[in-house]
Amino acid sequence: MQVRDSLLEGTKMSAKAEVHFIGTVLKGSEEQAEVRVFPEFCAGLKQITGFSHLIILYWMHLRDSKKERKTLLVFPRKHAINLETGVFACRSPSRPNPIGLCVVELLKVEECVLTVKGLDASEGSPIVDIKPYLPRADCIPDVRVPEWTTQGPTT
């Protein structure tokens, strides 16, 4: 581990880490996508059918370039807005870490393949993590958002 701002952080800390892909998007479709978990991680799916919804973190590999990862300001034009917006204030795929997040419905599990609805990932996108959707923690209906987020695509 290397030192970074150790005075402020109080601990020695590396400025980066390694993610290990646990699977891949076999078929990319919002209506019905297929996620294949690599065999060596498949045991981690045990009991997953108890949940109707999951949070999928995936690697937006088409945006994994120096240029895209340096992007900090964008115009969310899909939402018809011309307001310069920080990447941490929108769901732009161009961001320092190209990690996409989707809440999906789990339709089917067959061996190591999950069929899900609502995954906005490209075919071939690596999967970083799968978490169960827990409404007590993850669902907050009464929040404040800017007007532009209520129009156009959901993310």
Added chain:
Amino acid sequence: MQVRDSLLEGTKMSAKAEVHFIGTVLKGSEEQAEVRVFPEFCAGLKQITGFSHLIILYWMHLRDSKKERKTLLVFPRKHAINLETGVFACRSPSRPNPIGLCVVELLKVEECVLTVKGLDASEGSPIVDIKPYLPRADCIPDVRVPEWTTQGPTT
């Protein structure tokens, strides 16, 4: 990029990638935590005050070891359950990629420091990403979960 299951995936794909930490948890407290975004990423916060809630992805650095990252099965004992559960079917901090996810309330932004409520991260945990919470995409109240998730801590 290295080959991995290229026949199945149809594309050449590395099995890992690099995350660049964008900040750190200055003060870890569920009631009121402070997240410092490193100065070089601070521009990405533009317009963030339009949102009352954020999704924070952080690196659970205390679980970033070979052993913890090999863990695929756990017993969610905090939920008083003795059922062997896959790490992708619970929110265990031991998992192949130690990425934590919390929906937090944004209380205050001062320069590059966010004060938030509901962050279940340790002091010194690196921050991987910050995303606005969009209820149209992220809030699904009517889901099915196992009984044990309705008791104990929310995650």
